[in-house]
Amino acid sequence: MLALLFCAAAAAAPVGKPPEADKAGTARWMAANLNWGVVASKSVHLKGVPFGNANSFVGTPDGHLYFYVTAMDTTMQDVAADNHVSFTLSEAGMVGACSIAAEKNMSLPDPEDPTCARLTFSGTMRKVDNSSAPAVSAAMFAKHPQMKAWPTGHEFFFATIDITDIWLIDYYGGAALIDPADYFASKPPSGGWDASSAVTVSPYAAVEDFKMGPPPGPNNTALCPVTGAKIVFAPGAGFGGAGFTPPASLAFKNGQKLWFKDAQSAAAYRAAPRDYWLAPHDKPLPPPDGMRGLPDLRGQTLHCPRSNESMVVAMQTPRVLHRHGQAVYFCCFGCVSAFWDDPTSLFAP
Numbered sequence: 001m002l003a004l005l006f007c008a009a010a011a012a013a014p015v016g017k018p019p020e021a022d023k024a025g026t027a028r029w030m031a032a033n034l035n036w037g038v039v040a041s042k043s044v045h046l047k048g049v050p051f052g053n054a055n056s057f058v059g060t061p062d063g064h065l066y067f068y069v070t071a072m073d074t075t076m077q078d079v080a081a082d083n084h085v086s087f088t089l090s091e092a093g094m095v096g097a098c099s100i101a102a103e104k105n106m107s108l109p110d111p112e113d114p115t116c117a118r119l120t121f122s123g124t125m126r127k128v129d130n131s132s133a134p135a136v137s138a139a140m141f142a143k144h145p146q147m148k149a150w151p152t153g154h155e156f157f158f159a160t161i162d163i164t165d166i167w168l169i170d171y172y173g174g175a176a177l178i179d180p181a182d183y184f185a186s187k188p189p190s191g192g193w194d195a196s197s198a199v200t201v202s203p204y205a206a207v208e209d210f211k212m213g214p215p216p217g218p219n220n221t222a223l224c225p226v227t228g229a230k231i232v233f234a235p236g237a238g239f240g241g242a243g244f245t246p247p248a249s250l251a252f253k254n255g256q257k258l259w260f261k262d263a264q265s266a267a268a269y270r271a272a273p274r275d276y277w278l279a280p281h282d283k284p285l286p287p288p289d290g291m292r293g294l295p296d297l298r299g300q301t302l303h304c305p306r307s308n309e310s311m312v313v314a315m316q317t318p319r320v321l322h323r324h325g326q327a328v329y330f331c332c333f334g335c336v337s338a339f340w341d342d343p344t345s346l347f348a349p
Helices: 023-033 074-081 133-143 145-149 180-185 263-271 333-341
Strands: 004-008 036-042 050-056 065-069 084-090 118-127 157-169 176-178 221-223 230-232 248-251 257-260 301-303 310-312 319-321 327-329
Touching: 023 118, 023 157, 023 176, 023 180, 036 074, 036 084, 050 065, 050 074, 065 133, 074 310, 133 145, 133 157, 157 180, 176 180, 248 263, 257 263, 319 333
Parallel strands: 004 084
Antiparallel strands: 004 036, 036 050, 065 157, 084 118, 118 157, 157 176, 221 230, 248 257, 301 310, 319 327
């Protein structure tokens, strides 16, 4: 399901609006003159129900759209699970363009009137690669100077949309579908941006994904924390369901499990769990599995073994990492500390 971003207010009245027949030019004009919107994504925490959230953005002279976001944001957690988005702008966000609540000029069109232009970009959202970040930063902070002071601890990063479809309605008679190639080929709008500030988008590198981590890995494979043996703990490609025998496991309260080569290995962990946590001088698995975890549970909804709080696993989710890559996930550091203090209290009966 695509997400929707409804853009609003620019700081100044629009200039140089293209003629009604120039659909691609109108799209470029709107992208350059608006500066924030609402992202509606396929919600993880609402189990698929659309969820709206405000987001600032900058449209650069080359037509690309950029965002300054954090993986801590609810919308970015949605995007981490499904990065298909739509980005919708309304001309009502421009001063004097359409009738809004603060204006009494009834001669201006209502925001839902077709002559008050609405524009939707569709595509996939991703992190901007490191080589392009300095240019994106200059454009973003020029339009949104307060962003420079935002807390570094939230690990903000730049994201963009790889546009695949464009929809525009700016007059009676129905919407127009604009080819992205025509949009990018259109002359940048007059006023506002200096063309010399255009951003060059480098080729997308999967390892620099917007999710702040490597590409997805296997979610049905693990290594035993005791022996290091490879385990397939759920049927997957090439494993049919009928003859599949699950390996040994140890269950925690509220549903999480660790997987083991055999019952003896599970018993060894149950007797001395601290012996199998990743110690300060132990090395994690090599990348990418050492970064994302093996199994890779990002995007899955788990429950904290202590609080029973629901959480969608992401790169920043608190966890206790075990030898050979498995982990137990928690809602907060307080629950991690409780597990460190008394791990067996969180084992399922």
